[in-house]
Amino acid sequence: MKRKKPTIHEVAARAGVGLGTVSRVLNNHPAVRPETRVRVLRAIEELGYTPNPHARRIAGGRSYTVSVLLPFVATEFYRRLIEGVEGVLLEKRYDLALFPILSQARLKRYLESTTLAYLTDGLILASYDLTEHFEGGRLPTDRPVVLVDAKSPRYDSVYLDNHLGGRLAGEYLARFPGAIFAIKVEEEPDKAFRHTVFSERMAGFLEALAAQGRPFPKEHLFVTRLSPEGGRLALRYFLEKASPPLNVFAGADQVALGVLEEAERLGLTPGKEVRVLGFDGHPFAEEVGLSTIAQPVEAMGARAAQLLLERMEGYKGPPREVRFEPLLIERASTATPPSAPYVP
Amino acid sequence: MKRKKPTIHEVAARAGVGLGTVSRVLNNHPAVRPETRVRVLRAIEELGYTPNPHARRIAGGRSYTVSVLLPFVATEFYRRLIEGVEGVLLEKRYDLALFPILSQARLKRYLESTTLAYLTDGLILASYDLTEHFEGGRLPTDRPVVLVDAKSPRYDSVYLDNHLGGRLAGEYLARFPGAIFAIKVEEEPDKAFRHTVFSERMAGFLEALAAQGRPFPKEHLFVTRLSPEGGRLALRYFLEKASPPLNVFAGADQVALGVLEEAERLGLTPGKEVRVLGFDGHPFAEEVGLSTIAQPVEAMGARAAQLLLERMEGYKGPPREVRFEPLLIERASTATPPSAPYVP
DNA sequence: AAGTTTCCATGAAGCGCTTCCACAAGCCAT
């Protein structure tokens, strides 16, 4: 039933080559003649051979694994981020270990644990505010670290310019007739994560309105958690303040979705009586025709992985910053602009 | 700086014993004289030795690792579950690999991957509906599997009697004056997970009301997602249907929290004008004085781990079912019962 | 033509552990 797995020896025998050659083929070492490489690859294929990662780790003295620490929050953002990271790592025959941060205690335990020491050559930390939680903003590890969706003077950082995204939103919505409203997503109560992204978005948004000379009364802002129901509550609140048409910057697609739902329930036409603009570029935004400020999340993940691999291969330069720019995608939820098609 | 880690050889030398003896101490093998064991343990302590898990895995031919597959949803439920699992595994020197199921595609890829083959001796699958997604409700793996927060005729299952929990809720709330309302948490849209727990709770709840001869009009039910904002929307909706006092079964603590928030905003006293009963036994329930139907989640996790270890050690019996019972915890949100203290 | 360099390939050594056979020492019953 459970046939023993073939080893590198069998592959070598079958291909009629030495052990070392098989290993070199596996590791993409250049010094292998093309014909030989093909012979080995064929043998691997025929035997259904897969290298034993533990043997590799113990012989190589490395773990060939990158850990991604991320908030234990179910969002498309993290799914896409990991997709991006994984793509790059697979090419280099690296494994990915996901570490959802369920609690502060678990994180610290993990960083001090044997697991990390033996199972990680490098770390990617997502959306996490280091300065809040670690002395000097420095993780207690000697492995290379790259931050994503976060910034730090200590480590390479990959992030989206959320402020710019907010500005795009403001400039765009200001073009429409009707009152302007905004929903701000609340920060995490435990402050574990850097949810300043939402504040940044809002700051950019307000700045853009101010630049256009559009006033924004305080009571046009609604604060809620990251959930569609928050959007529904918000729209009901907004409708007490002004009559349609309304222009709503929802701060996040998840919330925008709720605004759309509630508009439908109330018989208001999206893109006409209620214009909604989200943020994130969530896959469902396309499905429901939600305009949004999209972030290139996969690309951000891939870039983070690249930076980390460079560090793991010995690069020693000062911390690098990679800033990504968001892109406004116009869909039915904001319909067509008043006059000509929108050109920023 | 990065001093080389001590190995089992150094430990053996320092303790003045053989290699095998150190290994035996590490693995709790009985045939070691107590004095010897102490000597070895002291040497380990002094050297700060930690065994290399990869070496262990390759020599032992096993991975000494259990994978927990769980929905990528941030709830206390999963945090507590893992806590319970981990406690049992640590004792047996097993590692825990968390695998948040970000998508169906990822799960299937994972199950067919080398990672699983080399990194897992057993699987714990949480809240996952197998029959929906796998031919014959059987996972494509030869490793032992235990389900938790789910049931299956194929595998050992550990779960809470949600129906009973709902019944407890119904019997309890029926004792109070005022109208009865309930919130049902919506199932996942992608049906990936077995969220029938919420239906079961509601079924038990309605059954209890019926048994007491209490009618429950359809419009007293509000359906929403698992978020506090859902609770807030629900309470506003309920207040359109009846005037206080109201008795609300919220279906989940997270939702109950929103009901409490909104009650406060509207100036209604919890436990008097609005009685709220949650479900889960979330830690914050205690903080905010929320009555709830508590589940022993840690214990469920621990039990699942035990069942799995037994399977991994060769136990061959038919699938086992372990049913846990919830417990009603009375707090300020339902105040004191009308007459005597509540005794079920 | 002989020497030098480059290119490929080999397989032993070694990574840090578990397992298992061998053996020593102590114990008991004869």
Place this chain on the structure above:
DNA sequence: ATGGCTTGTGGAAGCGCTTCATGGAAACTT
């Protein structure tokens, strides 16, 4: 005392891989 047990202990063998010293053959030199 002798022969069996039992209980502890030592260390060689081996897990599947990477690395590296070694060397043969081909491709350049001069």
